[in-house]
Amino acid sequence: xxxxxxxxxxxxxxxxxxxxxxxxxxxxxxxxxxxxxxxxxxxxxxxxxxxxxxxxxxxxxxxxxxxxxxxxxxxxxxxxxxxxxxxxxxxxxxxxxxxxxxxxxxxxxxxxxxxxxxxxxxxxxxxxxxxxxxxxxxxxxxxxxxxxxxxxxxxxxxxxxxxxxx
Numbered sequence: 001x002x003x004x005x006x007x008x009x010x011x012x013x014x015x016x017x018x019x020x021x022x023x024x025x026x027x028x029x030x031x032x033x034x035x036x037x038x039x040x041x042x043x044x045x046x047x048x049x050x051x052x053x054x055x056x057x058x059x060x061x062x063x064x065x066x067x068x069x070x071x072x073x074x075x076x077x078x079x080x081x082x083x084x085x086x087x088x089x090x091x092x093x094x095x096x097x098x099x100x101x102x103x104x105x106x107x108x109x110x111x112x113x114x115x116x117x118x119x120x121x122x123x124x125x126x127x128x129x130x131x132x133x134x135x136x137x138x139x140x141x142x143x144x145x146x147x148x149x150x151x152x153x154x155x156x157x158x159x160x161x162x163x164x165x166x
Contacts, residue, residue: 002033010093017089021045028081038074041112043081050082052115059109066109066146066153074115075144075156076101082117082142083160086125092132094162099139101158113148120157128162137164 002008008031011024021043029035039055052074059070076098083096119125120141131138139161146154 011088013088013091013093017091019045019085019088024081024085032077034073035077038070038077045085049116049118050078050085051117052078053112054115055112056109063108066113068103068105071105071109071146071154072101072103072156075103075117075146075154076158078115078117078144079142079156079158079160083140083162086128086140087162090129094165097161097163099159099161101156103154103156105154107148107151107153109146109148109153111148113146113153115144115146117142117144119143132162138162 011027014020025035025040025043037058039058040052041055042053044051054074056066059067059074061067079101080096080098087094087096120143121127124140124142128138128140139159141157141159144154144156144158145152146156
């Protein structure tokens with residue numbers, strides 16, 4: 001069981017810059033205990049996007065649809081994962097925190113769903129890389145979209161800060 005105030009050990013950086021998404025998800029569940037209750041079925045990543053496939057059942061509300069608080073936590077964590085994995089691909093083991101987050105609920109979530117995270121601006125990753133090189137810290141704006149089938153149910157935005165090396 002995790003202890004308050006005790007950091008979880010970092011996952012070793014991947015050889016070749018590519019994380020095994022299953023291994024990362026197992027580590028994430030140990031680092032952040034609530035991950036096991038989120039219903040994440042699969043995590044995939046390409047050069048631009050990080051996607052989770054999720055079961056609705058763990059996040060049901062009293063109306064039988066997606067609970068806004070659970071969905072908000074998922075969007076925030078997905079952005080943190082996107083930033084952390086982006087850093088890891090570059091051989092950087094750095095601390096990431098969410099600095100600001102907003103959500104717009106557009107439709108009820110009525111079944112299993114997918115969350116997709118990507119940079120808000122096409123030049124976001126390049127700008128973050130430049131700031132990290134120049135200042136040793138930086139921020140990136142990410143957008144997370146929750147899709148239930150073909151319906152966009154939630155759109156979230158977050159600014160994620162990469163902290164300077166300790």
